[in-house]
Amino acid sequence: MASISRPAWGRRAWLAGMLTTAAAIALPSGASAQTWPARPIQLLIPYPPGGSADLLARPVAAKLQERLGQPVVLDYRPGAGGTIASQALARAKPDGYTLIMVLAAHAINASLYPKLPYDTRKDFAPVSLVANLPMILAGSPSLQATNVKELIAEAKAAPGKLTFGSAGNGNTGHLAGELFDSVAGIKMTHVPYKGSAQVVTAMLSGEVQLTFDSISTTLPHVKSGKLRALAVTGSQRAAVAPEVPTLAEAGVPGISITGWYAVLAPAGTPQPVIDRLSTEIATVLRQPDLKANLATNGYEPVGSTPAALRTHIDAEINRWSKVVKDSGAQIQ
Known part of the structure; x- marks a missing residue:
């Protein structure tokens, strides 16, 4: 049987139809990127109100909604070391209307939990590293030690007796204590505990003797005389508390931990939306009034690119994996 060839005009019509279909398929992402945001944006917060993530997210969200022309609504999803909120984001539609502000615990959880309901490296789209925040080792009124040297001596005299509170299993403060x-x-x-606010309450009542927590939630109580600052955990002294020594200066070298906060979107979010978000975050972080607001609580604004944040998170996952393994820390 002779083969039947498709007429030239038929081939052209078929090709044109395919191109039209491809364009139609590609249109929604491009269109959404051009019109985004057209409705309120949900920003998931992995810890309860009153903690360091909340203290950062509130002023940043207020500035962002001025720039974007749409409300940025904080949605608190505490629990399981931040994994509940992260799971919600991983399952959200990748359209730029659901975001999350994660802490360093996001990277820690990748090795601390034996099994997570998401892939920390693959299920999220990095947007911006928003800020860094020094951490502080603080003592409660029930702690006899007045400095790190005395603290170590007291702990060695009665192993397991001293308690330290953290904002939850897998939290940076938890791993700082283990390290x-x-x-x-x-x-x-x-x-x-479930968030820094509960830790502070427990510290003030003497329920626990120590905490490794963000300087933003702890320092006000140090300045009021209700808590005692023993050291900061970073490699240098904090600008808002220059009188507090580093752990290395206090006699415990080899520990350098700084809290960090970043905005992520679900994997698959259109890149133009990611880039717009990243640019707007960097822009608001340069505003003098917001910088002054954040500096009061010890935050150090960053405003990175998405690529820089991906590199940072990958490095943090690798770093904390080693800390978790060496310390033997695990979720009970």
């Missing part, structure tokens, strides 16, 4: 135990050769008992 401090390992480096100092002591053993303290970890007590997890």
Whole structure:
């Protein structure tokens, strides 16, 4: 049987139809990127109100909604070391209307939890590293030690007796305490809470003796005399508390931990939307009034590119994986 060839005009019509279909398929992403945002944006917060993420997210969200012309609504999803909020984001539609502000715990959880309901590296689109924040080792009124040297001596005299509270299992403060135990050769008992606000309450009542927490939530109580600052955990002293020594200066070298906060979107979010978000975050972080607001609470604004944030998160996952393995920390 002779083959039947498609007429030239038929081939052209078929090709034109295919191109039209492809353009129609590609249109929604491009169109959404051009018109975004057309409605309110939801910003998930992995911890309860009153914590360091909340203190940062509120003023940043207020500035962003001025720039974007749409409300940026904070949605608190605390629990499971931040994994509940992260799971919600991973399952959200990748349209730029659901975001999350994660903490360093987001990278820690990748190795601390035996199984997560998402892939930390693949299920999220980095937007911007918003800010860094020094952490502080603080003592409660029930702690006898007045400095790090005395603290170590007290802990060695009664292993497991001293308690330190954190904002939750897998939180940066949790791992900071485990690392401090390992480096100092002591053993303290970890007590997890649901957010920094609960930790502060427990500290003030003497329920726990110590905490490794963000300087934004702890410093006000240090300045009022209700808590005692023993050291900051970074490599240099904090600008808002220059009188507080680093752990290295206090006699415990080898520990350098700084909290960080970043905005992520679901994987698959259109790149133009990601780029617009990143640019707007960097823009608001340069505004003098917001910079002054954040500096009061110890935040150090960054405003990175998406690519720089991806590199940062990958490095943090690798770093904390080693800390978790070496310290033996695990979720019970």
